[in-house]
Amino acid sequence: MRNLTQPDLALLAFAREIKDKAYAPYSGFRVGAAVYANGEIFQGVNVENAAYGSTLCAERGAVMAAIAAGATTIDGLAVVGDSEAPTVPCGACRQVLAEFNPELRIIMGGRTDEVMVMTLEELLPEAFVRGYLDQDDEK
Ligand code: THU
Numbered sequence: 001m002r003n004l005t006q007p008d009l010a011l012l013a014f015a016r017e018i019k020d021k022a023y024a025p026y027s028g029f030r031v032g033a034a035v036y037a038n039g040e041i042f043q044g045v046n047v048e049n050a051a052y053g054s055t056l057c058a059e060r061g062a063v064m065a066a067i068a069a070g071a072t073t074i075d076g077l078a079v080v081g082d083s084e085a086p087t088v089p090c091g092a093c094r095q096v097l098a099e100f101n102p103e104l105r106i107i108m109g110g111r112t113d114e115v116m117v118m119t120l121e122e123l124l125p126e127a128f129v130r131g132y133l134d135q136d137d138e139k
Contacts, residue, residue: 002117008107011036011078016109018043019058019080026052031081033058037071059093063100074100078107086116094120098127 011034019032022045031046044061059079066074077097081087086108089097097104097120104120120127 004107004115004117007036007076008078008105008115008117011041011076012080012107012109012115014041014043015058015078015080015107018045019082021045022058023047026050026055029082031058031079031087033062033077033079035059035062035066035074036076037066037074038069040066040069040071042066042069042071057090057093059089060096063096067100072100074104076105076107078109080109083110084112086110086114088116089123091124094124095127098124098129102127102129 014034015032019030022030022032024030024046026048033044035042042062042065044058044065046055046058047061048055059077063074074097079087079089087110088108089106102120106118106120106123108116
């Protein structure tokens with residue numbers, strides 16, 4: 001397990017604190033996320049919908065808040081869910097995170113004190129990023 005730093009623990013606390021605000025009447029699974037960007041903390045929760053596919057994950061909610069505030073990169077992410085083991089970001093969230101920092105450090109927590117730290121590169125190797133779109137422009 002990678003060493004946890006003070007900033008990791010602080011970000012994790014912000015994710016844990018916001019989790020109770022999740023809107024999860026269908027799954028009952030609450031998730032809180034905190035993003036560090038532009039020297040500030042942005043929080044998000046999962047927001048479910050009666051049309052299940054319209055649900056938005058906590059991680060993407062936090063990223064959208066950071067970008068709307070003017071951030072162009074994401075410097076850290078913590079996510080805490082209701083699972084026993086630390087909650088990992090879903091595939092769609094990994095892809096969105098790769099847009100803003102493919103080397104992102106991700107701190108994950110669940111219902112217990114167990115904490116997991118991984119990089120986005122580990123969670124999403126060979127991500128499809130914008131560089132691929134520039135490779136053959138004969139426009
Ligand atoms: N969820 C998140 O918010 N983030 C994740 O990384 C995993 C899943 C939410 C979506 C849905 O509201 C609930 O957890 C169950 O899938």
